[in-house]
Amino acid sequence: MTNQNYEAGLEQPGYASMLRVWNAFTRHFETSPTLIARSPGRINLIGEHTDYNKGFVLPAAIDKQVFVAIRKREDRQLRYLAVDLEDQYQGTLGNLVRSPKLWPDYLNGVVDQFLKKGLNLTGLDIAIGGDIPSGAGLSSSAAIECATAFALNKLFLFELDRLELVRLAQAAENQFVGVNCGIMDQFASMFGVADHAIMLDCKTLKYEYVPLNLRQNAILLLDTGVKHSLASGEYNLRRQQCEEGVKALQQVYPQVESLRDVNRAMIEYNLKGMVSELIYNRCKYVVEENLRLQVGCEALRRNDLSFFGKRMFASHQGLSKLYEVSCPELDYLVELARNEPSVLGARMMGGGFGGCTINIVKKTALEEVIHNISKAYKDKFGQVPAAHVCSISEGTSLVKPPLAKQEAEPKKDGVKKK
Numbered sequence: 001m002t003n004q005n006y007e008a009g010l011e012q013p014g015y016a017s018m019l020r021v022w023n024a025f026t027r028h029f030e031t032s033p034t035l036i037a038r039s040p041g042r043i044n045l046i047g048e049h050t051d052y053n054k055g056f057v058l059p060a061a062i063d064k065q066v067f068v069a070i071r072k073r074e075d076r077q078l079r080y081l082a083v084d085l086e087d088q089y090q091g092t093l094g095n096l097v098r099s100p101k102l103w104p105d106y107l108n109g110v111v112d113q114f115l116k117k118g119l120n121l122t123g124l125d126i127a128i129g130g131d132i133p134s135g136a137g138l139s140s141s142a143a144i145e146c147a148t149a150f151a152l153n154k155l156f157l158f159e160l161d162r163l164e165l166v167r168l169a170q171a172a173e174n175q176f177v178g179v180n181c182g183i184m185d186q187f188a189s190m191f192g193v194a195d196h197a198i199m200l201d202c203k204t205l206k207y208e209y210v211p212l213n214l215r216q217n218a219i220l221l222l223d224t225g226v227k228h229s230l231a232s233g234e235y236n237l238r239r240q241q242c243e244e245g246v247k248a249l250q251q252v253y254p255q256v257e258s259l260r261d262v263n264r265a266m267i268e269y270n271l272k273g274m275v276s277e278l279i280y281n282r283c284k285y286v287v288e289e290n291l292r293l294q295v296g297c298e299a300l301r302r303n304d305l306s307f308f309g310k311r312m313f314a315s316h317q318g319l320s321k322l323y324e325v326s327c328p329e330l331d332y333l334v335e336l337a338r339n340e341p342s343v344l345g346a347r348m349m350g351g352g353f354g355g356c357t358i359n360i361v362k363k364t365a366l367e368e369v370i371h372n373i374s375k376a377y378k379d380k381f382g383q384v385p386a387a388h389v390c391s392i393s394e395g396t397s398l399v400k401p402p403l404a405k406q407e408a409e410p411k412k413d414g415v416k417k418k
């Protein structure tokens, strides 16, 4: 299955955000954008901190997205407008530097990668905006990178394929923004398909769409509201700790390249005692998470959401106790969810140290569950967690705005749309 040629329809969720970005572009730059691309945020059902260990992940694109409206300039200036932040940035193609504002880095990082590939760009006018809550662990930054990469690829007719764009967006995050993330977020944003999760093998990059038949259940995200400032440092530290485990195992098994090549027996009989308890715990978590994902996927295929939910709780336990990327707020949200009979499964999601939990909840009990958990969370932490019920949507695409339809295709310089 592929959504390579998909173009979002006008009934697309987020249409109001798209129009806001389109209109803001037109007002600010006093001309219409040539095209507008959208890219969604993502959830991850299970398989956390496994992508950079060359394991499996099970993300899906959601109905919250970023829009990037864009037009070529005749000079080498870069002029960006962040519609929701009501902020602007100006730079030049010849001098791409990190900005204290941070948000322009996601655009400049992508521009930088196109240039590094030897693909020539002109100056650009860009407006971005959308409805992905930032800092909630829904990968709004990956969505900006993917939408920008997709828009530039179309605007300049470069013909890079989706996987090349994913790698380019990830490289922008790694090299320009400076976060050493894995490939999951950008892959999910770019390759999402409605009502399907993506089982991605991060070693081979082979992937399979797994139908998500939620039936009478819904996906509920509960946002702790916590943004941990140490998160990216801790993230890179986890990577190093996993590499340390791999190095130790290579003394016994030289063929091991990553934790993906490691099984439970190797952890228990070889790694234990060779490395500190902390390194052992980190590696044990990753190996077990890969196994949980695989049995979890089988459960999804036979529509056994209750079995899948139990693997989610187990995943959280591992993330909290062995991998230690949770925080008291996330742990409490999961504990509260565990006490709700209508919650099939819950766990922290994404990098950790804050952001959201993902919960599978019976639709009929949604209101009650949100009410109960919110009340208890507020009593303990003084604030109500934001609740988002999300559906699974399509990956990155172009959008055709209604009133400026003829403007939505590259036509300057007499270039015809393919």
Ligand code: GLA
Binding pocket: 047, 048, 049, 050, 051, 052, 181, 182, 183, 184, 185, 350, 351, 352
């Ligand atoms: C962040 C990273 C991803 C992944 C997750 C943890 O979202 O960007 O690459 O490593 O954390 O699963």
